[in-house]
Amino acid sequence: MPTQAPPQSELQRLAVSFSRSLRSANRAETTIKNYNAAITRVDRFLARQGMPRTVSGVRREHLEAFLVVMLAECAPASAANHYRSLQQFFRWLVEEGEIPQSPMARMKPPQVPLTPPPVFSDAELRALFKTCEGKTFAERRDTAILRLLLDSGMRRAELANIRLPDLDLDTQTILVLGKGSRPRHVPIGRKTVQAVDRYVRARTLHPDQDLEWLWLGEKGRLTAWGIAQMVERRAKQACVAHANLHRFRHTAAHQWFSQEGSENGAMQNFGWRSRQMLARYGASAAAERAREEHRRLSPGDRV
Numbered sequence: 063m064p065t066q067a068p069p070q071s072e073l074q075r076l077a078v079s080f081s082r083s084l085r086s087a088n089r090a091e092t093t094i095k096n097y098n099a100a101i102t103r104v105d106r107f108l109a110r111q112g113m114p115r116t117v118s119g120v121r122r123e124h125l126e127a128f129l130v131v132m133l134a135e136c137a138p139a140s141a142a143n144h145y146r147s148l149q150q151f152f153r154w155l156v157e158e159g160e161i162p163q164s165p166m167a168r169m170k171p172p173q174v175p176l177t178p179p180p181v182f183s184d185a186e187l188r189a190l191f192k193t194c195e196g197k198t199f200a201e202r203r204d205t206a207i208l209r210l211l212l213d214s215g216m217r218r219a220e221l222a223n224i225r226l227p228d229l230d231l232d233t234q235t236i237l238v239l240g241k242g243s244r245p246r247h248v249p250i251g252r253k254t255v256q257a258v259d260r261y262v263r264a265r266t267l268h269p270d271q272d273l274e275w276l277w278l279g280e281k282g283r284l285t286a287w288g289i290a291q292m293v294e295r296r297a298k299q300a301c302v303a304h305a306n307l308h309r310f311r312h313t314a315a316h317q318w319f320s321q322e323g324s325e326n327g328a329m330q331n332f333g334w335r336s337r338q339m340l341a342r343y344g345a346s347a348a349a350e351r352a353r354e355e356h357r358r359l360s361p362g363d364r365v
Contacts, residue, residue, distance in 0.1 A: 071115035100147035215314030222286035
C-alpha cells in the first residue's frame with residue numbers, strides 16, 4: 063500500500079504565507095518552488111522521526127539531523143540549497159513575529175566541494191552546429207537558438223520568453239526579462255545576428271507567424287521545455303554527452319573570462335547581481351585558463 067502523507071502541519075500552513083510574501087517581493091517562481099520543496103522535505107522528515115512540526119518546536123538539532131540525512135542521500139550542493147531555503151523561511155518567520163529567534167541562527171551550511179561543471183569544447187560545439195546545417199525551418203531555428211545560447215549565456219526562461227519586438231538586430235541587442243522580472247539588453251555577435259535574421263525570415267512562412275513569441279514549434283509557441291528537448295535531441299545527433307542549456311551558460315562565461323572580459327561586463331551581460339556568481343561560473347575551467355595564461359606569460363622563459 064502507498065505511504066500516506068502526514069497531515070498538514072503548521073510548517074506547511076505557514077509555507078503558504080511565505081510563498082505569498084515571496085511573490086509580493088517579485089521573487090522568481092522557480093525560487094519559490096525550490097523554497098517550498100525544502101520546507102516540504104524537512105516537514106516529512108520531522109513527521110517520520112516523530113519530531114515537532116510546529117515552528118516554535120523545531121530546534122537546531124532537528125534541522126542538523128535533517129541535513130545529515132540529506133548529505134547521505136543527495137549531493138552536497140542539494141543539501142546546501144535546502145539549507146539556504148530553510149534559512150530564508152525561518153528568517154521570514156522571525157520577521158513576521160512567529161518565532162523570537164531562528165533555530166538556524168548559529169548553524170553553518172554544509173560544505174560543498176568545488177566541482178565545476180564542464181564546458182563545451184570547440185569540437186563539441188562544431189558537432190552541435192553541424193547537426194543544424196541546412197535551410198529548413200527547424201534547422202534555421204535551432205541554429206539561431208544554439209548561437210544565442212553560446213553567445214549570450216541566456217537562462218532558459220529568458221530565451222524562451224523572447225518576443226519579436228524584443229529583437230534589435232541593427233544594434234545587435236535583445237531585450238530579455240531576467241530573474242525577478244528585471245529587464246536587460248543582451249548584446250550578441252555578428253554570427254548570432256545572421257543566424258537570428260535567417261530564422262526570422264523563415265518564420266514569416268510559418269502558419270503561426272502572427273504570434274508574438276519569437277520561437278515557434280510545429281504547432282504554436284516553442285516553450286522552454288521544448289527548447290530543452292531540442293538541445294538534447296541535437297546533442298544526441300552530435301554524440302555530445304551531458305549537453306544541457308545551463309552548460310551553454312557556463313561555456314559562455316568561460317569564454318568571456320578566457321578572452322579577458324571584465325567582471326563588471328560579465329555581471330551585466332549574464333544578469334548576475336551577486337559577485338559570488340563570478341567565482342562560481344568563472345571556476346568552470348579556471349585551471350585551463352590558468353595554464354593558458356602561464357603559457358602566455360611563462361615567467362621562467364624570460365630568464
